[in-house]
Amino acid sequence: MGKRPTTKINIYFITIVITLGGLLFGYDTGVINGTQFYFSKYFELTGALKGFIVSSALLGALAGAATAGIISKAIGRKNSLIISAILFIISAWGSGLPSILPESTTLLVVFRLIGGIAIGIASMNAPMYIAEIAPAKNRGILVTFYQLAVVIGFFVVFLVTYFIGAKLSESENIAFGWRNMFWSELIPAGIFLVFLFFVPKSPRWLMINGKEEEAENILTRIHGEEIAAKEFKDIKDSIIAESTKKKASIFSKTMLPIVIIGTVLSALQQFTGINAVLYYGADIFEQALGFGQDDILLQQILLATVNLVFTFIAMFTVDKLGRKPLLIIGGFGMLIGFLLMGFTLYFSDYANVNSAGLPTISTTEGIISLIGVLIFIGSFAMSMGPIVWVLLSEIFPNKIRSAAMAVAVAVQWLANYFVSQTFPMVVESEANGLIMNGGTWNNALPYFLFSAFIVIIIVFVYKYIPETKGKTLEEMEALFERK
Structure with missing residues (x-):
């Protein structure tokens, strides 16, 4: 091979970028x-159109x-991440422009x-890139940086939009404040694009x-000569072995079970109900738990803080x-x-009845329910949140990794869209309504449904998910081929 370079690249710098x-x-x-609260008033949106705009990103x-x-x-x-950074910039810039045109x-x-x-x-590409460039001994913690970054985002x-909105009157927020909220994304998107030019390409690719x-x-x-030599040999041996085999397909007899396991795990992450809580938290706090409007901001900050701490x-x-x-462990915590x-x-x-005229539970019951939500959030943040991304970046063999990750992540987004669209429908259904009004579940139906899925998750993980701690990606491939 060629002359060894002397300039080191810090693995943590790469990971952070x-x-x-x-x-x-x-x-x-x-x-x-x-x-959405402000642009809905600006455009005088119907509920259906508002829901479509909110979920269009999914x-x-x-x-x-x-x-x-x-x-x-x-x-x-x-290069895929560079394209994504450019698209983030276009989206952030353009999302504020429609207010210039009335219709x-x-x-x-x-x-x-x-x-x-x-x-x-x-x-798809960020966790896969990190997994492909990280040494086996600390790949897990490096890949979880990705989920930590999502939580920090x-x-x-939440803080940025709050401070932008707090400095303006409601009429100013309706007129142009929401545009500033969208445009605030230009700063992190621009930083992401610039620093991507300072990281290397994936050695495996x-x-x-x-x-x-x-x-x-x-x-x-990145790793120094000793570790690099082993990593290089493992990758090369894997590629040589693959070249002697028939061209791989995610639908082949040996690959399909791995793809199904990863895809099901990816979808089940959404059926925990995490995004129902994150997207509709304010409605849950007001309508189900009985908290007033003044308390909602504090509780949202509390959710975000618990999410962040348990991700660490x-x-x-x-x-x-x-x-x-x-x-x-996290599955049992979410269930509880x-x-x-x-x-x-x-x-x-x-x-009780709140200021909006909605029936509410007592303060004590509201606090107990809030504790339940926080236990769920913390348990998710230490388990299904980051660990699913770690496993998805590890379990798929080199020869199908790109295609398999694309399938697993696409299904996850489809599940996200499904849960986000159906949650308010279940909440507003007659069956979920108050017992005093002829309902059956007294506003508890969504959480019992999510609990049922969490039981499925625990059983699925116990039966089908192998332990991948400390194994190289090539060792993982061999492990699944033996199963």
């Missing part, structure tokens, strides 16, 4: 929650994830779709495309406790949280 894609994932998804993410594998295979992980909700949908495509591309955008010397140089600059716990335990134990909330609502008499 790449995980900015995750921060933008959270930021772009969360910014709609701060803007459809874009589905399209982006579905095509991300093809793009990643053709131009590489790094331009179509433009707003188009730019939200573009942002969703960026999310879909980044959500939600937290930051380079070797798959016959650029061995460049790949070896990058591995050496996952980061520092994933390579010690392992992936599977965290998923099972939602059952606590569900049974509290189910046995409530809704004797």
Whole structure:
């Protein structure tokens, strides 16, 4: 091979840059929650059109994830992320422009779709890039940086939109404040784009495309010669072994079970109900738990803080406790949280009425239910939130990784869209209504449904998910081939 380079590349610098894609994932998804209240009034939207605009980014993410594998295979992980950064910038810039034209909700949908495509591309390529460039011993914690960045993105955008809105009157927010909220995303998106030019290409992608010397140089600059030599040999041996086999397909007899396991796990992440809580938290706090408008902001901050803290716990335990134990522990925690909330609502008499005229539970019951929500959020943040991304980046063999990740992430976005659309329908259904009004579940039905899915998750993880802690990607491939 060629001359060894002397300039080191810090693996944590690379990881932080790449995980900015995750921060933008959270930021772009969360910014709609701060803007929709005002642009809905600006455009005088109907409920149906408002719902479509809010969820349009999820459809874009589905399209982006579905095509991300093809793009990643053709131009590489790094260049795919550059494209996503450019799309984030276009989306952030364009989402504020429709207010210039009175009848331009179509433009707003188009730019939200573009942002969703960026999310879909980044959500596949960022964790895969990190997994392919990280050494096995600390790959878990490095990949969880991605989920941490998503959580930070939600937290930051919540604060940014709050401070933008707080400085303006309601009429000013309706006229132009929401545009500033969208445009605030230009700052992290621009930083992401610039710093992407300072990170290397994925060594695995380079070797798959016959650029061995460049790949070896990058591995050496990141890991040092000793680790790089082992990584290089493992990757090369894997590629040689693949070249002697028949061309792989995600639908082949040996690959399909792996793809199904990863895709089901990816979808089940959404059926925990996490985005029902994150997207409709204010409605839950007001309508189900009985808190007033003045308390909602505090509780949203509390949710974001718990989410952030427990994501850190996952980061520092994933390579010690392992992936599977965290998923099972977190599964039982999520189950306890939602059952606590569900049974509290189910046995409530809704004797009070809030300022909006809605029947509410007592303060004590509201606090117990809030504790249940926080237990759920914390348990998700230390398990299904980050660990699913770690496993998706690990379990798929090199020869199908791009295509399999695209399928798994696309299905996850489809599940996200389904849950986000159906949650308010279930909440407003007659069956979920108050017992005093002829309902059956006393506002508890959604949380019992999510609890049922969480039981399925625990059983599925126990039966089908192997422990991947400390194994190289090539060892993971061999593990699944033996199963």
